[in-house]
Amino acid sequence: MRITTTVNGAVHEVDDVWPGESLLYMLRERMGLPGSKNACEQGECGSCTVYLDGEPVCSCLVAAGQAIGREVTTVEGLATEGQLHPVQEAFLECGAVQCGFCTPGLLVAAHDLLARVPDPSDLEIREALAGNLCRCTGYEKILDAVRSAARRQAEA
Amino acid sequence: MDFLQPTSWTDALAARAERPDAVAIAGGTDVMVDLNFDRRRPGALLDLGRVPELREWAAEDGWVRLGAGVPYSRIIEELAIQLPGLAMASRTVGSPQIRIRATVGGNLGSASPAGDAHPPLLAAGAVVEVQSAARGARRIPAEEFYTGVKRNALAPDELIAAVLVPTAAGPQQFCKVGTRNAMVIAVSAFACALHPDRKTVGTGIGSAAPTPRRAPDAEDFLAGELQAAGLWDSRGRLPEELARAFGERVAAAASPIDDVRGSAAYRRHSLSVMARRAVTWAWNDLREAA
Amino acid sequence: MSTEAGTRTTTTTQPSGRVGDSPLRPDGTLKVTGEFAYASDLWHDDMVWGVTLRSPHPHARIRGIDIAEALTVPGVIAVLTADDVPGENAVGLEHADQPVLASEFVRYEGEPVALVAADHPETARRAAQRIHVEYEVLPAVTDPRRAMDDDAPAVHQPGNLVRHLTLRRGDPDATAPVVVSLDFEVGMQDQAFLGPESGLAVPAEDGGVDLYVATQWLHVDQRQMCLALGMPKELVRLHLAGVGGAFGGREDLSVHVHASMLALRTGRPVKMSYGREESFFGHVHRHPAWMTYEFGAERDGTLVYARARTVLDGGAYASSTAAVVGNAGTLGLGPYRIPNVAVDAYGVFTNNPPCGAMRGFGCVQAAYAHEALMDELAEAVGLDPVAIRQLNGMREGDTNITGQVIDSAAPVAELLQIVRDMPMPPPADTSDIRSRPGAVGNTTHGEGVVRGVGYAVTYKNVGFSEGFDDYSTARVRLEMTGGEAVATVHTAAAEVGQGLITVEQQICRTELGVERVVVHPKNTAVGSGGSTSASRQTYVTGGAVKAACEAVRAVVLERAALSLGRPANELRLDGGKIVGSSGEVLVGLGEVLGEDAVEETVEYRHRPTHAIDPETGQGDAHVQFAFSAHRAVVDVDVELGLVKVVALDTAQDVGKAINPDAVVGQIQGGSAQGMGLALMEEIVVTDGHVRNPSFTDYLIPTILDMPPMQVKVLEYADPHAPYGVRGVGEPPTISSGPAVAAAVRAAAGKPLRRVPIRPEHITGT
Incomplete structure (x- = not known):
């Protein structure tokens, strides 16, 4: 099947998509956007989190066809004109990135949280990011990064 | 595999009728897991995500x-x-x-x-x-x-x-046991609803029987005891023994199994605890509302 | 696709940072923009997909394999079986006992049997289902405690014993006035790295293959691949692709030979990427353990003797079981002074999933037993858990149970004191549902909640032990590029997320006095960097980089000395210049180097270790020990058995923190993995079948499960190690779990002799 969708502001048209494919597979293997990660294929790890029409979703659980005509934003779309988003800067500088496989999904989830709740409490951060597994950091530096990003956004 | 994407309820029903081999998909959080894990290869996916009536x-x-x-x-x-x-x-x-x-x-x-x-x-x-x-x-x-x-x-x-x-006419509670503190499939779950208008109690048990089910004996027992003690009207304190007996009856209504998520015995035990606690919280909410 | 194989990780940094600083990771920007190329992101023109057909049986004889129908599936390019293995059909980390593809027998559920290459992964999966394998199901050995019985079916000839370590010291029959004992069982933990196994094999014009793969040790992979492919190492070239975590689970081969076989057969680049379910079958796990321990002590709590019997389930193939047994034996009684010892540690074959390396490597299992028993002893003699450990804790200069002298810091008592003195968390917070056991599950509003506190301490060997020739190679090049002095560091040591590449840069900056350090892509074009495991890379590869820098520096300073007419030992490199002993700039590096590059390649070895005596287990088996202590504070809903860890505080001696922020990151992450085993992580295996190969039922801690962690880092330099470093990565994974378990026991008032502790263990239902 043919799928036309807008990803990171650009219209993509891909052909020969198998209808059982996920949005994640389509992004990674057909659109040249491997930033979103495939780590569990069942919505348990959050590594594939992308925005679908402005809402953070697990792209492994969205059928490719469900994205037809929708707007998708991936980790590759968070930076603007080469300038990292404050959430990206904070993750980098706070040591929230080790192996980094969870990072793309966490960035989108944290980006969404701070867009809705500019100054979240620690418990709000924890509940909002509970769907994003990290195996390297123990999450402390991820919390640091989200707090830091909130401050950066407030100052911006 | 085909991908069907109706944009109205009428079209969705038509597609459903025409394609018995189609699997309906909405949020995809179950269906896509089956596809990704190669457990299911239906003839078609029937995407209900564009049927506006369903989202209201x-x-x-x-x-x-x-x-x-x-x-x-x-x-x-x-x-x-x-x-x-x-x-x-x-x-x-x-x-x-x-x-x-x-x-x-x-x-x-x-x-x-x-x-x-x-x-x-x-x-x-x-x-x-x-x-x-x-x-x-x-x-x-x-x-x-x-x-x-x-x-x-x-x-x-x-x-x-x-x-x-x-619409809730009285307090409701929900409890769910999982082996971690977030993002977990229920080992067991319990819901209760007090219906003070009808002087009845509703229950629901999850993950502890082949299907979700009510605990009718527990419901009747509690409603009856509350009635007998005049508590529906007085809104007096819920006797601890009553809450405990209710919990035991809820547990008795379950038919749990042992699996990787928990043992049958634990499921039954946890239901009795959750039911006792939940009904106590609900009753306290009712008293506070009075 | 935007990423081409082989074009990544040539990383150049701007931020300065020397040893002791915490510069940013050079790959960090790529990782936050999504551009970092993990193994699963690789793509190549004309690429096809490979999939693996695996055994559904834990033990069976293969009567026949019929691939004819699979070959007819449109889009299928190749179907391979054991008959197609070009070299020896045997791989293995320590012993080549595992077939590349099963030929006569399958010995565990999930063992690879056949391979398919096709133009789409779905096509390959469908074709794999059309391979018909006729199995004769055989009785399976699934209880490791019965594996050594005479009547147990043999998984391998001559029998099911992989290693029996005997350790005797002092009087093994010693007696004591106070005796405590216990049995303890540890379930099978998974590394659960986030990035599943993946690799891209590209056939080359010279008949060889280039494999881009996520791994922990390129050269040990290469050695096995050469044998299996029947090719010299010049033709088997490995390149490290981006690694999404490892934790021991990538020490054994996964897609390596399979993808290469398919690539060589088809002449096409072949990508193989496991999904999560396959990943659970595609790598080794942490050994489950059954342990019987006994301590004898004086009435004041001073240990008189210890006896231990440990059985580790190695599963179907040897992997690193022998070395895990070595650790479980030689380190299995913890960081305590014990004069009389009798330890027997066994590793056995079964038809369960193969087990091997995972962070903590044999010490994790043992620590649960010796720390639970130490708490028993404390209670028996009326001491608190910290005091009993301080009383018996090792000190520098002590001799451990293999007779090895601890020849650098052993601050057991101090580490315990630090965690005891750390501020306690506030009392149980029942105001917010998310702070309670069960969190949004809304299972308690305070009812049944009891707080518990637990302590644990550990020591762990750093680097490979028991006489292994453990070394790393580093090539460092210094040259002028665009008027700037640039160092390039090339090692094959795997960066798996821990930050080795940052450390390599820091060492080069420190030793060569240059700002700009390029980390060359990791590959087999340079000598082995050894394994990224055993907490060894900063020590051993760091030592190699330091030594290579020193060699480069010596050449440069010698040249400068000649031209300046001053002795080389009065010169230093700093800020891209040659400076004198008082820091005065004498000449620019560019004037000394000109167009030349100075390049040196050095192999670095830590002090040798030695095999232990086969009868007594005595010997200097290890080169370095790393110590850590944890204090866990938990709120337990004792009626429902649900646990909320509210604090997990730790102190650790790291010798010298090369990168303090990264050190803390290792400690926090390691602590989380330890906690996971204590409370939730277990691969459940019934009759040889894995029942929960998914992240739905193999649970790892979420951010809502982890508490805040106070971390205190001590830096008692090891005089024998470069910069005084001590390995960091593993100790936190060892001491955190037993501390959590102790805290849960304290709250629940139950012995709880098995981890993970499940709710029904706490409630007794």
């Missing part, structure tokens, strides 16, 4: 008519007052990313005994509205909807349109 809810005559495609995130935000039990359960569904996509209709369609929405629907006395192009709509009480492990009363040509849930 409305209050009608003491009921909330909840479109099958309303995601859990909206139930939490929009229906915490009207449907508190369901809203509490919704907050325990997966992760934020899952709650934005997953729907009560999906839970009903999958009919997993572990589905988080089932216990509060049972406790509240919800009714499932299903429809086919050929025969129109019919309404099935939730407790009759679940027919077996991951089986439900839906006919092959039917789709779930909505679930009708009575």
Whole structure:
């Protein structure tokens, strides 16, 4: 099947998509956007989190066809004109990135949280990011990064 | 595999009738797992995500008519007052990313005994509205909807349109045990609803039987004891022994199994504890409201 | 696709940072923009997909394999079986006992049997289902405690014993006035790295293959691949692709030979990427353990003797079981002074999933037993858990149970004191549902909640032990590029997320006095960097980089000395210049180097270790020990058995923190993995079948499960190690779990002799 969708502001048209494919597979293997990660294929790890029409979703659980005509934003779309988003800067500088496989999904989830709740409490951060597994950091530096990003956004 | 994407309820029902080999998909949080793990290769996917009727809810005559495609995130935000039990359960569904996509209709369609929405629907006395192009709509009480492990009363040509849930007339509670503190499938779950207007009690048990089920003996027992003690009217303190006996009856209603998530004995035990605590909290809420 | 194989990780940094600083990771920007190329992101023109057909049986004889129908599936390019293995059909980390593809027998559920290459992964999966394998199911050995019985079926000939370590010291029959004992069982933990196994094999014009793969040790992979492919190492070239975590689970081969076989057969680049379910079958796990321990002590709590019997389930193939047994034996009684010892540690073959390396490597299992028993002893003699450990804790200069002298810091008592003195968390917070056991599950509003506190301490060997020739190679090049002095560091040591590349840069900056350090892509074009495991890379590869820098520096300073007419030992490199002993700039590096590059390649070895005596287990088996202590504070809903860890505080001696922020990151992450085993992580295996190969039922801690962690880092330099470093990565994974378990026991008032502790263990239902 043919799928036309807008990803990171650009219209993509891909052909020969198998209808059982996920949005994640389509992004990674057909659109040249491997930033979103495939780590569990069942919505348990959050590594594939992308925005679908402005809402953070697990792209492994969205059928490719469900994205037809929708707007998708991936980790590759968070930076603007080469300038990292404050959430990206904070993750980098706070040591929230080790192996980094969870990072793309966490960035989108944290980006969404701070867009809705500019100054979240620690418990709000924890509940909002509970769907994003990290195996390297123990999450402390991820919390640091989200707090830091909130401050950066407030100052911006 | 084909991909069917109706944009109206009428077209969706037509597609359902034409393609018995199609699997309906809404939020995708169950169906896509089966596809990704190579457990299922249906002839077609019937995407219900573009059927606007399914994504609406409305209050009608003491009921909330909840479109099958309303995601859990909206139930939490929009229906915490009207449907508190369901809203509490919704907050325990997966992760934020899952709650934005997953729907009560999906839970009903999958009919997993572990589905988080089932216990509060049972406790509240919800009714499932299903429809086919050929025969129109019919309404099935939730407790009759679940027919077996991951089986439900839906006919092959039917789709779930909505679930009708009575607006809460009293306090409701939901408890769910999992082996970690977030994003977990229920080891066991319990919902209760006090209906002070009718002087009845509703219950729902999850993950502790082949299907979600009520605990009718426990419901009748508690309602009767409350009546006998005049507590429905006096709103006096709920005797601890009564709460305990209620919990034991809830546990007795379960038919749990041992599996990787928990033992049958623990499931039964945890139900008795959850039921005792939940009914106590609900009763205390009722007293405070008085 | 935007990423081409082989064009990544040439990383150049701007931020300065020397040893002791915490510069940013050079790959960090790529990782936050999504551009970092993990193994699963690789793509190549004309690429096809490979999939693996695996055994559904834990033990069976293969009667026949019929691939004819699979070959007819449109889009299928190749179907391979054991008959197609070009070299020896045997691989293995320590012993080549595992077939590349099963030929006569399958010995565990999930063992690879056949391979398919096709133009789409779905096509390959469908075709794999059309391979018909006729199995004769055989009785399976699934209880490791019965594996050594005479009547147990043999998984391998001559029998099911992989290693029996005997350790005797002092009087093994010693007696004591106070005796405590216990049995303890540890379930099978998974590394659960986030990035599943993946690799891209590209056939080359010279008949060889280039494999881009996520791994922990390129050269040990290469050695096995050469044998299996029947090719010299010049033709088997490995390149490290981006690694999404490892934790021991990538020490054994996964897609390596399979993808290469398919690539060589088809002449096409072949990508193989496991999904999560396959990943659970595609790598080794942490050994489950059954342990019987006994301590004898004086009435004041001073240990007189210890006896231990440990059985580790190695599963179907040897992997690193022998070395895990070595650790479980030689380190299995913890960081305590014990004069009389009798330890027997066994590793056995079964038809369960193969087990091997995972962070903590044999010490994790043992620590649960010795720390639970130490708490028993404390209670028996009326001491608190910290005091009993301080009383018996090792000190520098002590001799451990293999007779090895601890020849650098052993601050057991101090580490315990630090964690005891750390501020306690506030009392149980029942105001917010998310702070309670069960969190949004809404299972308690305070009812049944009891707080518990637990302590644990550990020591762990750093680097490979028991006489292994453990070394790393580093090539460092210094040259002028665009008027700037640039160092390039090339090692094959795997960066798996821990930050080795940052450390390599820091060492080069420190030793060569240059700002700009390029980390060359990791590959087999340079000598082995050894394994990224055993907490060894900063020590051993760091030592190699330091030594290579020193060699480069010596050449440069010698040249400068000649031209300046001053002795080389009065010169230093700093800021891209040659400076004198008082820091005065004498000449720019560019004037000394000109167009030349100075390049040196050095192999670095830590002090040798030695095999232990086969009868007594005595010997200097290890080169370095790393110590850590944890204090856990938990709120337990004792009626429902649900646990909320509210604090997990730790102190650790790291010798010298090369990168303090990264050190803390290792400690926090390691602590989380330890906690996971204590409370939730277990691969459940019934009759040889894995029942929960998914992240739905194999649970790892979420951010809502982890508490805030106070971390105190001590830096008692090891005089024998470069910069005084001590390995960091593993100790936190060892001491955190037993501390959590102790805290849960304290709250629940139950012995709880098995981890993970499940709710039904706490409630007794």
